[in-house]
Every structure is written in C-alpha cells, then in structure tokens.
Amino acid sequence: MQITKFAIPEIIFGNGSIKYLASCAQRLGAKRVLLVSDKGLEASGWVQKILNILKEANMECAYFNDLTANPRDCQVHQGAKMYLEHKADVIIGLGGGSPIDAAKGIATIVSNGGKISDYEGANRISRPLPPMIFIPTTAGSGSDVSQYAIITDKERQVKMAIISRSLVPNISIIDPDLLVTKSRKLILASAIDALAHAIESYVSRLASPFTESQALNAIKLIAENLNPAANNKDPEALRNLAIASTAAGMSFSNAGLGVGHALAHSLGGRYDVMHGMTLPILLPAVIRFNIPSCRNKMAVIARTINDAHIYSTEIEAEQVCDTLQQMFEELDIPMRLRDLLPDDSHMEDICHMAVQDACAVPNPRKADWRDLLGICIEAW
C-alpha cells in the first residue's frame, strides 16, 4: 500500500448545532465576518438566522450572495473584493456546494492573490487561507469537509476542480435541521452526489483503510435512507443522509474521485445542468467500465447496498449496476443523458475536457477520451 494522507476539519454535528457558530467563530479570532450564501437560503430564513447569531455576539457581518447554482470565477473575484473592503477576518459559507465552494474560492484569492483559474488542479495554493467555517444546508456536496472546490470558468465553459489541503475549513457545523426546507429534487440530487462520492472514492486508486470505512458507511446509510428522506422528509432519515454525506466527504476528499465526476464537471461546465442529476445517469455506465479493474470492491458495494451475502464475487460485482439502476428508477428521476441535455453535439469536446479534469486521475481503470465517449453513448 502507498503512503496515504487523511485530513478533515473539526466537525460539530447534530440537530441544533448552529447555536455553536458564534463561539466557534470567536475561537478562530473572528471580529469581522464575511458570510457567503444564496437567495434560496434567504427565502428559507436561514441567512437571517445566521446573521442574528453573529450580530448577537457583536461581530460585524458583511453578506455576499451574488452567486449562481454553479459558482463562477467572476463571482468569486467579486466576493474577494467584498471580503477585503469589509476587512473581514473569518469567512463563513452557508449552503450547498455552491456557496461553500465560492467561499473557498474567495478565501484563496484574498490570501494568495491572482485569479481563481491560477489554482486549477491539485496543490497549487501555497499561502495559508483565512479561517473558514462552513455550514452545509444540503446532504450531498461534502464540500464543508473536503479539499475540493469546483468553480466554473465562464469563458472556457469549464468547471475547474481546485484541490488543496488548504481548502479544508477549520470547522464544519452540520445541523440536520437545515435540511427540512429542501425540495424533494434537491434532497435526491444531493444524496446521489454523495453516493457517487462514496462509490468513486471507494474504488479510487488512492483509497486507504481510513477512507474505505467512511465510504462504505456512507453507501449503507444512503441506500437505507434515500427514499424516506426524499419522499417523507423523515427527520431521522435526513439526519442519516447528513451523516452519510459527511462520511462520503471525508472519503473523497482524501481518496479522490473518478471519471464519473470528471464527466459530470465537464457536462456541467458546458450545460449548467444540476450536478447531482447527471450522476445517476452516468454512474451505471461508469461502474460497468470500471468493474474489470476493481471487481472485488464492486462486490463489496453490491453487498453493502443489498445486504445480501449469498452470491459469488463474480455475480455481485456485475450486480452493482442493476441494484443502482433499480434504486434510481424507483425515485422517478431522469435516467438518460438525452432527458437532461438539449443535444449531443458537444460530446467529443466534453470527453476531451473530462480527461483533463483532476478528478479523473485516481480512477481505478485508465480511461482516454474515447472510453469516456463510450460511457456517454451508453448513458445517452
């Protein structure tokens, strides 16, 4: 086994845990905070709640919300300007992956300068970032615990993956109460994103015993809780999805992902589709492509989802795809790329882009752009 690293933030988890935000921020020396969030979270009342918590503790707050669902380079640069003008000392990200990734981008620019595209790829950030606290409001991106930020380069139509130990925040406050204001579609898309994090990182070439146990824990919890969480907003099921998303985040942050996410980023850069909705479509084809390189591990995933120990390794590895496809079909979500995209005219470009994505590196089976095109055709 190779030498492996495992780094995660301090985690504060539980229903009602946002009440610890002010003391966490004070512990990091906060006097002037930049809060990054979005309009959806204003509408649901959480932004005001967070601002109240900070103001009651006598912190000066600036608030940045000029963000789209897939945050863009120009938005990050604008947020950095606000941080500097406000003379902020701590940055707080509240949201799904988008506001949190934007907050990471802002923190990178205010401490390291330049443009956010300067940091695309792995380990390009050299100077320490200001203290960061993230509060996830979806159970999916895992960005609140991870070394990853995904920012769209609008001009090149690329979702850039920025990967650095420096992007792990100081503290992640995970409060499952924040999930109840989410739509069925967002709960599903987020949970399937987390499931893809867990599956791709479990079979990654960089997986370690520390990431593998987190990945399997996440897969089990998502398989058990996805339905009651999405369809009934069952509080216990939502809480379990929050645990799963965090565990999957610990796993992919340290073990990396694979060509599923590389393709999803490439598609998302071109079409601005909902990230989580591309993954149930791509996953079965990606898994089928990867099985020859990680048959035993795919069998473990199948067993974890099925909780069935009666088949041979060979049958079980192949079973993953059917099991997943069945699970997704029951959820009544788009299952083909053609249901999501306007046309297939950019597919070759998208696959050329995807092989350049940093997420493709630890994929268990070597894949060139033609392999990825095969996956897309299978998923079309």
Place this chain on the structure above:
Amino acid sequence: MQITKFAIPEIIFGNGSIKYLASCAQRLGAKRVLLVSDKGLEASGWVQKILNILKEANMECAYFNDLTANPRDCQVHQGAKMYLEHKADVIIGLGGGSPIDAAKGIATIVSNGGKISDYEGANRISRPLPPMIFIPTTAGSGSDVSQYAIITDKERQVKMAIISRSLVPNISIIDPDLLVTKSRKLILASAIDALAHAIESYVSRLASPFTESQALNAIKLIAENLNPAANNKDPEALRNLAIASTAAGMSFSNAGLGVGHALAHSLGGRYDVMHGMTLPILLPAVIRFNIPSCRNKMAVIARTINDAHIYSTEIEAEQVCDTLQQMFEELDIPMRLRDLLPDDSHMEDICHMAVQDACAVPNPRKADWRDLLGICIEAW
C-alpha cells in the same frame, strides 16, 4: 441524539512514511525542534534515525529522554525546561503512549505555565500549544491522534487524565515499519489497549455515528490480526493493527472511554503495572457490568468479533465476555488481577480514585465505587 464533536489531526499513514517528517515539520515552521522519546527507542535505532532526518533538513534538535514507562509530572516539568532552554518551536513525540503523553504535557506547560496537575480533567487548557507532530511506535495508545494525555502524579499516586482539544497534534505520522522491533508482550498489551479503547468508546454515552464506525472497524481489525501480529510479526497484520489503533484513537478521543480505563488508571497510579496488561483482566467484568445499559451495542460487538449473524440479540450481548475471554486465553497472558498485583489491600482506595477519573464520566451505566469494587473482586 446530542450534539457531538469530531476532531482528529492530519494523518500520514504507510510503510516508510517517516520520510515525510522533515517536510511536515517545516510546514509547521520548525527551525528548533524538541524530540521526546525513550531509551527503548534509542536501543532499536529509531531515535537516531529521526534525529538524522531532522538534522539533514538543517533543524536544530534537542533530545529529551528522561522518562519512565508511565510518565511522571516531574519528568514533564523537566522536559518543559529543556524546551524553553533550547528555544524550541515545534515538539515531536516518538514512542508509545508514554513519550507522546509526556510531549503533550511539555507542550501544555511551555504555553500555559503552572504545573501539569493544574490541567487534570476536561477542558482546562486555555492557551494554544506549540505545533506538535507525533510518531507512534506501538499500535495501541492512540495518543498520537487523541485529545488525552495520561500523566502520573507521583505524590498522590494517581494517573491524571488530561483531556483537551488542544492536545490533538497537528500531524500524526504512522509508519507500521516501526512496529517490527517490538516484543510480543508489547504488541499484545498495545493492541488490547486499542481494543479496550474501541469497545469502551463504542458503548460510551458520547458515541456518535462518526466514532462508532471507527470503533467497529478497529474491533474487527484487532480480532482478525492480533494473533498473527503478536506471534509471527506478520507485516500485513502489524499494518492492520496500526490502522486499528488509529481508528480506535479517533473513536475514544471524541467519544470518551469508561470505567475500564478509569480503573486501569487508578491501578496504574498505585502499582506502576503495564497499562495494556490490566485491560484484558478488567474488560470482561466491565462489560458484564455494562451490558444492561447497552445490550444491543454489545451484541454488535459480539457479531463483529465472531462475524456470526445467527444468534438472537440477547444471547449475543452476553457472548461478548466469553468471546473476549477465549481470545485472551489463547494469547497466554495473565487473566486475573492477582497475577498482576502484589496484594489487594488498596482496592477500596483504588475504586474511590477511579470514580473521580474523567474517563469514568461517559460510561454507559452509572457506577459508584462499590460497583467498581465488584468489578475488581470479579477480576481478582
């Protein structure tokens, strides 16, 4: 579920990983290092190897080794003096629990002043500690990832438990190559200590989904690898014990322990016995005492050790004790307190001390000194 915290250091794991020590130290700003270790590790050549790594990277090293197996308050104060005289900026602990706990004590004194007994109990350290890197050389204490330090107060004959988030180091470098120079007895005592960490923290009242998965992972790995690691020094088995010890450390550091460790500390303060050797003796009686408060969890532990899914919950919970006792008996280690201690004249005192130990707090079943005396009599 209550609100729960999970904090661990950055982990670098793998055979040969000590080669990253210099770059890790430099990342933390090290120019003048205090290395804390002991004579056993000098004899096996690791101290010189570590000093060479640091000196080749142009770091000024002071070396402190004036330590007994259960480090004492006066030794910590001496080490702190050396740190200050050397004007050190980073502290490195190399060893089993003893040198690492001593290094934590030294780091506490040089930054917070006073005597180490001022910090006994939970959350008494207020000022930040100097950067710390730990390199465990036994697969057991978990001190290299934990918030705990155990220091003996010589005058009071007490092993003090000092518990603080500040005691989590910046980086833990876990290199299983360092385990091969250990004796069978030390491998066993260390692994059983880790097993006790995993079992006690799994049933702790502060356990969370993040600590529970680590605890079960540790229990499974120890049950599978204890024998080949201790008896054949099988490298793969030793590596798995190192993973287990780290996972158990992540669990107990965040979920706490129980009356088994409280009693072991109390016994160790009075008699200077080998910590790991008291635990196989105490564990069965402690588990028997705790079963009424955590029957389902004890059944999960029994299943994890046995990998048997065929019994009812009731039978399985009771089975843990037999399974463990059988496992320990096969290892040919002392199984009664009378084999370890010179006499039983201080038992009441020891139990009065143990109920005061911070480790007793999260025990799943409330226990007064009479309950602990019952456990000791059962284990005598």
